[in-house]
Amino acid sequence: MGDFAKYIPEFLTGTQETLYMVLVSAMFAYLVGLPLGVWVTITDRDGLRPNRAINSVLSVIINVGRSVPFIILIVALIPLTRFLVGTSIGPTAAIVALSVAAAPFVARMVETSLKEIDLGMIEAARTMGATDWQIIFRVMLPESVPSLIRGLSITIITLVGYSAMAGAVGGGGLGFIAISYGYNRFKDDVMLVTVILMIAIVSAIQLLFELVAKAVDKKNR
Amino acid sequence: MSEGTPIIQIRGLSKTFVTDHEIMALRNIDLDVQKGDIFGIIGMSGAGKSTLLRCIALLETPTSGTIEIEGRDISTLRGRDLIALRKQIGVIFQGYHLLMQRTVRRNIAFPLELEHKSKEEIARRTDELLEIVGLSDKANAYPSQLSGGQKQRVAIARALASNPKIILCDEPTSALDSVTTKSILQLLTDINRNLGVSVMIITHEIGVVRAICNKVAVINDGLFVEQGEMPGIFQKPTNAVTRLLLGLGEEDE
């Protein structure tokens, strides 16, 4: 562990890169996944606007998106990544594949959260003259905030895992450090520190989001 | 008060649910509710009470028949007219269906927010409604912190927010103890008297009808078996179902 100190800057950059990849791709994933999740929920059989055709198409897109192994997705998206980012390596490039992988995942999480809502509440809003739009934005989404926050936490944690995989194939971040030092150059201690850092990040996210979810939840306290 | 256009007029209303078989939940129902009535609908579980209320509340589409509110056929309304009609009909449920992430005040404000009323007007109106239902001290509590009776009071205040002409109640007291039931029924009576809101109340408890209704219809298996003014209709009941609901055995005289 003698020359350990000289890796500290690398760990710092690695952690930063990991957080950058994860947070930015989570944002993009929600930009697509949140509306998609709402859409698939309201087109479901007992949704606000049942529509079997749209619902089936969305379901297929989400399921296919979720079942493509991430490592294959990275490779398959190289042309798109080059087009969007200009390169297929580095943390920014990794964001493309991470976002695409997480969007359908987010859609399902959002759907699960929205379906936890008591249908009676939606009917009650209906009797008060609420439009579908008002029901979505004033009943469904606000009432599922605690559950959506827990979903966000799971999404971010999943993305941390994916980002390590992306890192291993050139995406940067802690995954890249683990591969290039720990594996290629047999630095077991570096590998160990990376793993500990990842565990720390995941635990911190879990703890933080659980606290926030508890704090905002006025139903189950 | 029994002349003039009925506030609710139902003719030949039927509702059939089609699942793996057909369930005739309502068969050829005729009903007139006059302005100012507290109209009770009593029947046993599965008789079709909720289905009837849900048809009037536009939560269910009738298979046949017409429902008119103040002379307007509700099935013809769309868009703005439909929303305007919904605001004339307040609905309260056994399960309250309050928004759990909103305070009492903001629950009551909900229908007003839907109408994009100003902040000041919402504040003024919610204060008024909190006063009417006696929950001014709970304005900032969340539904999870309230008793069943208090939750139903919030639901009533919320239903009153847009000044409805009618309040439809689906078993509003069935989850409550007898003392709380009395106070909720008293509140509904006060609202009827003081605000001139007509009330239709669905129940399986004869006590509820006796306590507040001026008219009652007995429903069994989707049919109205008896209909009339209180208390007369229950004084010499001949119908078997009515007798059962009154707790009279077949062998009683």
Ligand SMILES: Nc1ncnc2c1ncn2[C@@H]1O[C@H](COP(=O)(O)OP(=O)(O)OP(=O)(O)O)[C@@H](O)[C@H]1O
């Ligand atoms: N959405 C539905 N789909 C199929 N059948 C239904 C539906 N809603 C009600 N029914 C059936 O219609 C009949 C009348 O139901 P309804 O809920 O109106 O009874 P109720 O008098 O309110 O009973 P309870 O006192 O138990 O609430 C029942 O046989 C019920 O199973």
Ligand SMILES: [Mg+2]
């Ligand atoms: Mg019922």
